[in-house]
Amino acid sequence: MGFSITLQPDNLTFIAEVGETILEAATKHGHTLPRGCGDGACGVCKGNVLQGTVDHGKSTDIGLSAEERDAGMVLFCCAKPTSDLVIERREMSSSWDMLDWD
Numbered sequence: 001m002g003f004s005i006t007l008q009p010d011n012l013t014f015i016a017e018v019g020e021t022i023l024e025a026a027t028k029h030g031h032t033l034p035r036g037c038g039d040g041a042c043g044v045c046k047g048n049v050l051q052g053t054v055d056h057g058k059s060t061d062i063g064l065s066a067e068e069r070d071a072g073m074v075l076f077c078c079a080k081p082t083s084d085l086v087i088e089r090r091e092m093s094s095s096w097d098m099l100d101w102d
């Protein structure tokens with residue numbers, strides 16, 4: 001069992017297993033999303049949830065402010081789907097977005 005995630009503006013759909021973050025599921029299915037620390041602190045992976053609900057997991061107020069959260073933004077490295085989702089990634093503008101901090 002898992003949740004369907006549709007990635008906009010690409011209109012690509014993939015499945016996240018229960019307990020998987022959006023970033024983990026996207027990476028597993030070969031989709032590249034902005035990525036920095038992978039730990040909820042830098043905000044590089046920030047994106048919008050257009051439909052559906054998530055568990056914000058280990059998101060920190062440093063990586064995602066309360067105002068951003070209220071506006072429907074999430075940290076893809078932390079957020080775990082709790083329903084099917086439609087999400088919107090932001091454009092990747094530099095190599096900073098692709099750093100692998102693991």
Ligand code: FES
Pocket residue numbers: 034035036037038039040041042043044045046063075076077078
């Ligand atoms: S990659 Fe740093 S907060 Fe998600």
